[in-house]
Amino acid sequence: MSFVTAENIFQSYGKRPILERVNVNVDEGEFISIVGASGCGKSTFLRLLLAQERPTRGEIRVAGAPPAVEPGLDRGVVFQKYSVFSHMTVRENIVAGECFRTRFGWFTGTERAAARKRADDTLARIGLDHVADQYPATLSGGMQQRLAIGQALTAKPRILLLDEPFGALDPGTRLSMHDFLTELRAETGMTVFMVTHDLEEGFKLGDRVLVFDKPRWDPTDPNAYGATITYDFDARDGGIPYQRIQEETHVLRPT
């Protein structure tokens, strides 16, 4: 039984189909990169995984649980921007990962002290302990994303969803973020879905690379058909150019 199953997902906004017939099974601990051209439903698929939207047809199940109706503790998420709380200090942002699930979203007394202590440990691990009392706006883009990932992991989600998390970073920072993410993953063994524009990044980090594209194309009406997973690559043994097509998909095989 696979950990995450997407079964026959269709998603359309109004009359416009975005995704059609998306089927995928993911094992626990896999790192899935999702790539594809702009407007091919990558981010839509991630929002469906997040349960921020519900599919028009089909079901997404995590660990056999019934399909989620709204985002919750089992899914962590990091977006390209706005993934940290700008009105909280770096330390409070990490503490939020634990205290937001309480009734009023606050820790008090010893609980608070303990959470702050744990937050400091987390910050030391992700290399942000020297800015614990600063606000996120004073941090560089890379540090903000590291904080966002650290915060998401503090809540101990079952799957981590990343929507172009490094899209706004410069190439050098992006490389160090890759190392950071690889390390974290080795520690936690978490199931990760990452949407990216960068093919190289997708193959470097991912165990599997899902390519979203439109298998059918109407030249007089580009929006007539939705996108689906056209290739499903195994990228474990070194990424480009060693990838193999893993599954039999319903579209053309590359020649």
Place this chain on the structure above:
Amino acid sequence: MRLINRQPGVVLKTALIALPFLLAFVAYWIGSEIRLAANPSDKLLPAPSTIFETAERLFTQPDRRSDRILLWHDTAASLMRLVLGVGIASALATIFGLLIGLLPHVRATLAGFVAVLSMIPPLAVLPILFIVFGLGELSKVVLIIVGILPFLIRDLSQRVLEIPRETIAKAETLGASSLVIALRVALPQLLPRLIQAIRLSLGPAWLFLIAAEAIASEVGLGYRIFLVRRFLAMDVILTYVIWITLLAVLMDLALRWLSRRLFPWTEAGL
């Protein structure tokens, strides 16, 4: 060099800031001189020196009949009404802004209603307020509330809606309930914008305050202005106008300072 790229230096900038104030003063002075030269007992444009003397008298000498310095009493009464009105309106607007901004059901119910309410000219309902709430303090405070509340609610609910979807989704994935999202995410993000909105609505608040005081009151800055109008006491009126302006400017500066002080994160990026 293009005009849009030309920056004034520090000295020139200071001079430019002062220039319109100076020009207005000089224009008044000349007008006053011309009228006083034609008729020394003219009351319409009293000389700046006369206004200054009147101001000194108003600020320091008690009224002969009541033995109180009326200007301070007027100021206290007016500020009390203003602070109460603006304060209550802000509190209500924050609550409704959060509810409308966060909860689709409340938004569907109230957004249109508030939009229509905000089109009612508040001064048109002033007689109703006097009838319902009497001629005391209550009706004046209520007029200020009625006057600025719809704007504040619309502005703040819009600001709540502008909080990025990503931020809300992130809070959801951390297990936050609607209440926690309102208290720990939306409210803190809203407060700096609330102060901005209050700064913008201070002008209308003063307008409604003075309108209410002018019509039915026994004390207050607006009351005094409309009282001495009967004697054409322009020196008193101008003193009060300058005093009100000064108070309004000080409030604006204080709110700006407060916003910077309380919400360092809003400007931390720059």
